[in-house]
Amino acid sequence: MAIPKVCGIETEYGIQVLHGDPNPIAASSVLINAYAQDVARQQVGWDFEDESPGNDARGYARQGSMAPQVETHLLNTVLTNGARFYVDHAHPEFSTPECIDALECLRYDRAGEEILIRSMEAADASVHDGRTFVVYKNNSDGKGNSYGCHENYLMDRRAPFARIVHGITPHFVTRQLYAGAGKVGAETATHEGRRTGFQLSQRSEFFEERVGLETTLKRPIVNTRDEPHADPHRYRRLHVIVGDANLAEVATFLKVGTTSLILAMIEDDVSGDRDLELADPVRAMHEVSFDRSLGRSLPMADGTTATALSIQWELLARARKYTEERGLACLGTEEVGAEVLRRWEEVLHGLETDPMSLARQLDWVAKLQLMEAYQDRHGCGWDDQRMAALDLQYHDLRPSRSLFARLDTEHLVDPVSVAEAVTVPPRGTRAWFRGQCLTRWPTAVVSANWDSLVFDLGTDPLRRVPMMDPLRGTADHVDDLLQQSAGPSELLDRLSS
Amino acid sequence: MAERELKKKSSTTEHTEETVEEVPPASAKGEKLKAELDDLLDEIDEVLEDNAEEFVRNYVQKGGE
Secondary structure (H helix, E strand, O other): OOOOOOEEEEEEOEEEEEOOOOOHHHHHHHHHHHHHHHHHOOOEEEOOOOOOOOOEOOOOOOOOOOOOOOOOOOOEEEOOOOOEEEEEOOEEEEEOOOEOOHHHHHHHHHHHHHHHHHHHHHHHHHOOOOOEEEEEOOOEOOOOOEOOEEEEEEEEOOOOHHHHHHHHHHHHHHOHHHHOOOEEOOOOHHHHHHOOOEEOOOOHHHEEEEEEOOOOOOEEEEEOEOOOOOOOOOEEEEEEOOOOOOOOHHHHHHHHHHHHHHHHHHHOOOOOOOOOOEOOHHHHHHHHHHOOOOOOOEEEOOOOEEOHHHHHHHHHHHHHHHHHHHOOHHHOOHHHHHHHHHHHHHHHHHHHHOHHHHOOOOHHHHHHHHHHHHHHHHOOOOOOHHHHHHHHHHOEOOOOOOOHHHOOOOOOOOHHHHHHHOOOOOOOOOHHHHHHHHHHOOOOEEEEEOOEEEEOOOOOOOEEEEOOOOOOOOHHHHHHHHHHOOOHHHHHHHHHO | OHHHHHHHHHHHHHHOOOOOOOOOOHHHHHHHHHHHHHHHHHHHHHHOOOOHHHHHHHOOOOOOO
């Protein structure tokens, strides 16, 4: 039986400084510092003890592959909601805490946006030289530089990696039909002749390989980083790098919900009669992004053809059959699982009959509708610079400038629950224990990471509390323990007794 | 051909139960949408960065992931 699909999203935000030093590392540091000191009013550092992003899920490292560097010197904080907020290379990055289902993941992704908005305000107020900090939730600068929005899913270690690659690739190639954030033009050398126009995805054209360890060059559709941040004998964490950063809530919800469901099917080794392997997944991924008709035939490995939509319909049909037989437990609550299936079908139906009817649900449709209306009003074409400006400003997080915020898109989480998620951790994973300890005893926790907390009780040595199971340390597990402990030393005594 | 059948099958099994909602006539719906978009475009004309070319040129993001 598939294990619960604990999930999370890490978003690298674009950052720009107006009226001052444009150095993005310095700017990201100002931003995060301002939040930690002036908004959250506490700063607990990240513990790098268990970082090993160079491990390959295939069990070996390829010659010449570039393992990501762990940048221990840059600013890194853990928040009371269990999230990590830090400088990653040249971007501010927010990683949601571990969430139990797609709806909760959406709520914490939205909380991340709220935290970045508060960070911008705090950063502007913290400097006195007129600098303004602007953050964008997008994935490219339109000049060939891309940065990621990665998803993570907890998986059973017993699922063979080759089966995961085979099973998830058709989904990663085609889910951009609803998870794409939309983009004007193309920017990679491969698509030199497509500089104007519109494509469904920000990220797709940057992918060059089927499988691999890299994240910044020769990007693979399936990333092999084997860093479970949990007991490696029981779990793996599938690190997904193909996605766009979404602002539309339905898009985020579906991106995570459908992927969780298909990964559960892979764990249970459930597939359909037809093999959905694409002849050339990389090429197909690019073509799907550029195909606004949504009708292009993609060559399959078995010699037949299929459209991206027909692949999605087939995946949905399998998911329905699977959940009818085995239930929705792996997707969190019954309601969330049912909602994933309902929304998935609704969106595929919309894409098939009238894609523009999904402007309240999907980013690429919302953006395209806005751009076409703008072109009609101003009599301009795709090559007009204002198209690129609209594209960029769609993702500007400042409420005063954001174009997305001006659109009447559908919301799945209410603002009150998002505001709560800014400081309170999710109840159903170990993030609860992490966040609660940080909330209750901020000075005793000296550092934290995904799978442990380090306490300083004022007596030598420092005490590390391992949290190797993402499904333990939930509110149900530890609330009594936390409430009965007057302080951190009592907590540690109870834990070790 | 295979894909057509695939799609049809899914469509017929999955969409038969859909509830029929009262939808305004297409033209009225279109008019309303257009009016909303017009208001939105007025607002966007106000907030869109003045110099689109410079705004786009200055947005450069190096390094990441």
